[in-house]
Amino acid sequence: MENSMFCYQCEQTVGGKGCTKMGVCGKSPEIAALQDLLIYQLEGISCYAKYIIDKGEKVDVKFSKFIEDSLFTTLTNVNFDPDTHIKLLQKSQELKDELKSKAEELNFNCDREQVTYKLSDSKSKLLEDAKLARLDRDTDEDPDVRSLKHTILYGLKGISAYGHQARFLNYTSKEVDKFYFEALAAITNPELTLTEAIELMTKTGNMSLEVMKVLDDANTTSYKNPEPTKVNVNIKKGPFIIISGHDLKDLEMLLEQTKDKGVNVYTHGEMLPAHGYPELKKYPHLVGNFGSAWQNQQREFDDIPGCILMTTNCLMRPRESYKDRIYSTNVVGWEGVEHIKTLEDGTKDFSKIIQKAIELGGFKEDQEVKEIIVGFGHEATLKNADAIVNGVKNGAIKHFFVIGGCDGAKPGRNYYTEFAQKVPEDCIILTLACGKYRFNKLEFGDINGIPRLLDIGQCNDVYSATKIALSLSDVFKCDVNKLPLSIVLSWYEQKAVADLLALLALGIKGMILGPSLPAFITPNVLQYLIENYELRPISTAEEDLKDLLENTI
Structure with a gap:
């Protein structure tokens, strides 16, 4: 492999294929190598941990916490400090050796590379060893299985970000902690079938929902429910x-x-x-x-x-x-x-x-006050449920659009501004994550006192959006896919992958994703998502809006 690195986990990856000389995010080949090796170590740790758990023994929470923090460290635009990564690698070997001793007492026997690898002492040797862990390393693996494995890995990185936030408030999920081991161990399995990989991807979506619920509980219990x-x-x-x-x-x-x-x-x-x-x-x-x-x-x-x-x-x-x-x-x-x-x-x-x-010293003078409104989480929005339902029934509200996700610098993201601006005045926009900055300072007015733009919150508040949608489907006594509701997503990094997998796990269909499709999704995996979930890439704001209004699922 003559390229100095390989990374395609974010939307801005070079040429829509992969960063090979320097990450668009600023990641150097050195950081890329250390992160690859850290993931490799986490996979080895997880093989030991899963075996121990399967034998009916307990694994200390420090192992899942370490995996969570390490996964989060490798998420796009989080950590670019070599010393931090080397310390994490050294710690990973300590934890790996501890689990190894316990697993061998239980007759563990596995020759997968991630399990048998022993961390080298020098930085130069670590960087050399990292070639073993590159995502584009030579393998006979089915490309579609590999695509799904990488999708699962990136979903785990998104889950780890939410789990880290919740854990800082002393909220955790035993299910999610255990799933880190299960999923990372499965990724090392060279015999994982396509069907098994699809099932694991769906479970990753379910664990994403679980961790978002835990984080929602953590935030709303600690700081009370958001209000407008x-x-x-x-x-x-x-x-x-x-x-x-x-x-x-x-x-x-x-x-x-x-x-x-x-x-x-x-x-x-x-x-x-x-x-x-x-x-x-x-x-x-x-x-x-x-x-x-x-x-x-x-x-x-x-x-x-x-x-x-x-x-x-x-x-x-x-x-x-x-x-x-x-x-x-x-x-x-x-x-x-x-x-x-x-x-x-x-x-x-x-x-x-x-x-x-x-x-x-700070700023020298005040600027004129300009205000926007936030705070429309599921609790605040559903307080207006009667008005919303009546608005739908009497025709004042024709459609709901969820327009949100990650923002980024890549050309094509003006699509989301244009889409929001073109949404008819008898429709409501729910938004979340930093994608809202494309249009959240524009004036949208209201429908019978209900703001047409409802800021639901952070990227993890996809949970709020789903809770709102499911509550409305209960009121209208219909499947969520029969609601006058469309989801238009923008993605940049791995929390968006976790969010997407969560929505797919709920069976949400007809979503539009952009500004481009993930480089790690193969044509066959994309076709599976199209056939089973009607997921499709954005086209133009005008065409997509017309199609969504005319063909609500």
């Missing part, structure tokens, strides 16, 4: 910290530590929905949302007089103009960026970033 809330999207005078990502506990701790210090806090990217949670919006210095979607961060953060805290993805290469004022936490990292660790008691000390923000 106006959010200022312009700036205010004074020192500030911008907090990006998804982790609400990080935001809560930052708000507590900045209280009465004269430091404003702005959300950014996927943290925007945090404003809807009563236990977070009660802080008066949570003043608004800064900027737009993740891919604009280099321009929007350029030389700003304040600090940035990255709690989860998506992190891009920091420019020198703000590298001294951006901080990471959790599994996020970039070489040379200061990392704020979690202390043994589960707390974090944000004093450095707070002091830096005060020293920088």
Whole structure:
């Protein structure tokens, strides 16, 4: 293999085929190699763990937690720090050896490479060994089975992101913890059949639903159910910290530590929905949302007089103009960026970033207030269920469109703006994740007091969208696919894969996916999805909208 790396896990992969010299995301060949080897190690660990569990023995939760954190570390735009990956690899061998001893006591016998591989001592040897773990390594495996294995792996990465967030709030799922082992062990099986791979892909979707439910419980129990809330999207005078990502506990701790210090806090990217949670919006210095979607961060953060805290993805290469004022936490990292660790008691000390923000001085004057509305989770939206149902019955509401998912810089994403703008005025748009930044500052008005644009929340709030849809199907006494509801998805990274698999596991049909199809999906797998779920790629906004309105399933 003359190429220096191979990665095709995100939508922006080079030529729609794979990044082979440098990741579009900023991932270097070195990081790609270390991540490949880390996944390889997780697969070996999982073979041991699954065997032990199948023998009726218990496996400590530290193993599933390690797998979860490691999977999340390899998700697109999360961690680009070589030292972090080497430490994770070293830890993986410690855990692997511990499970090996226990499994051998139970007569474990398996010669798969991921099981027998022993981590090398030197970095140069690690990088050489990583060739064993590349996803494009030579194999006689059926390409469609391999495609499904990679789809499952990327779904697991998305699941791990949601699981990590929930675990930080002390919410977990034993089912999901066990499934990490089951799925990763299955991926190592050279004899896995196409039927078995399809079944495992469906189960991955079910586990995605499970982990999103757990995360929803974690967030709504900790911070109460989101409620419709106006959010200022312009700036205010004074020192500030911008907090990006998804982790609400990080935001809560930052708000507590900045209280009465004269430091404003702005959300950014996927943290925007945090404003809807009563236990977070009660802080008066949570003043608004800064900027737009993740891919604009280099321009929007350029030389700003304040600090940035990255709690989860998506992190891009920091420019020198703000590298001294951006901080990471959790599994996020970039070489040379200061990392704020979690202390043994589960707390974090944000004093450095707070002091830096005060020293920088912040914005010099207020901008005119401009507000958008967030907070339409399943609880808030279903409070309007009677009005929505009556609106459908009397013809005031003709159709619902879920337009959401990941945003990105690749050309073609204006499709989603155009689609939203063309949606007729007698239709309601539900949106979630950072894809909403394509249109969430536009004016859509309302239908009999119900806003035409309902911001459901973060990417994991696909769970809210499904709960709303299933509740409406109960009211109308019909299958969810018979509702006047269409789903138009945008994808970029692996949480979107988990979301898609969750929707497929629910049997949702007729979804449109774009701006391009995943490179890891073979023509035969795509044909399976078309035949069984009527999944199809986007065309033009006008054609797709016309088709969806005329041919509601």
